[in-house]
Amino acid sequence: MMAQGKAIAVRRERVDESVSGQRIDNYLLRICKGVPKSHVYRILRSGEVRVNGGRVGPTYRLAEGDEVxxxxxxLAEPVASGPTPAGKPLPxxxxxxxxxxxxxxxxxxxxGGSGVSYGVIEQLRSQRPEARMLELAHRIDRETSGLLIIAKRRPALTxxxxxxxxxxxxxxxxTLVAGxxxxxxxxxKEPLFKYLTPEGERRVRVSSDGKASHSIVRLVRRWARFSLLEVELMTGRTHQIRVHxxxxxxxxxxDDKYGDFALNKALEAEGLKRMFLHAAQLGFVHPLSGERIALQSELPDELRVFLDHLDRTEPQKHG
Structure with a gap:
């Protein structure tokens, strides 16, 4: 049964620094939660949305002080499902x-998305309701652990x-690899091409039609059947490390998408129950202060314990 929904009166919003630089369509999609995307673009095309009294197109970028x-x-009435789980605070x-x-x-x-209703960004927004803005500066795969940057101000995000x-x-x-x-x-430096499987899942393959991609691989340690590698990303393509x-x-x-499935099953029995990929280091100049930032995340316990297991069970080979 369709919810009858509720009408909202005309709103006038003043743009502050946290929104400055954002496109008007993305701004509306964010603040008009529950409104279909097609409707947001219709009210933009029809001129019902005004900025400083004038019509704007969907690509207009808001400036501090604009009145929208x-x-x-x-809006559709929200389905009563209890409070959104905040989860344990992220380190x-x-x-x-x-x-x-x-x-x-x-x-x-x-x-959230692709079958996941609640991710890191939704959790942070739930735990920090006072924050005027929280936006992902980049992404890492669901099964990858490690360092992730979230912007609190629009100029920093841009x-x-x-x-x-x-x-x-x-x-x-x-990352730990077989071999x-x-x-x-x-x-x-193999170009990477994104595509969808017949089941609608996102995949990537090496292809001359793909985007230029560059990974720098350094050997950290080696066992008889496995190697621990450090991979520096010079480009940030989807699944780049995994596919390269x-x-x-x-x-x-x-790796359940591009890995050795029989080996994965055997490793799971030995204690490795996730993909061995960890975002360990970030280095950048602070986008606003100019300060040099260098951050590090230690291997999670479950990955460190598995390396200890290899030390006990795999003969080391240095040649």
């Missing part, structure tokens, strides 16, 4: 008035996006 007139829109590695860097656990999505696009944020990951990695240092390493014959341990 939002016409009455009908904060760094915070100031512009940024938060959290240590994300494996298994938690960074945002600057971070520019820095990441230009390769000015140093991101280093630790004996041969080189102390190796560059992988699988392509050269070294699939990530525990």
């Amino acid at each position: 007139r939002i016409p009455p829109v009908r 904060v590695i760094y915070e100031d008035d512009a940024l938060i860097v959290v240590d994300k656990p494996s298994g938690k999505a960074v945002h 600057a971070l996006h520019d820095m990441m696009r230009e390769g000015r944020v140093q991101k280093r990951y630790l 004996r990695w041969p080189n102390p240092l190796q560059h992988i 390493l699988a392509h050269v014959g070294f699939p990530l341990c525990g």
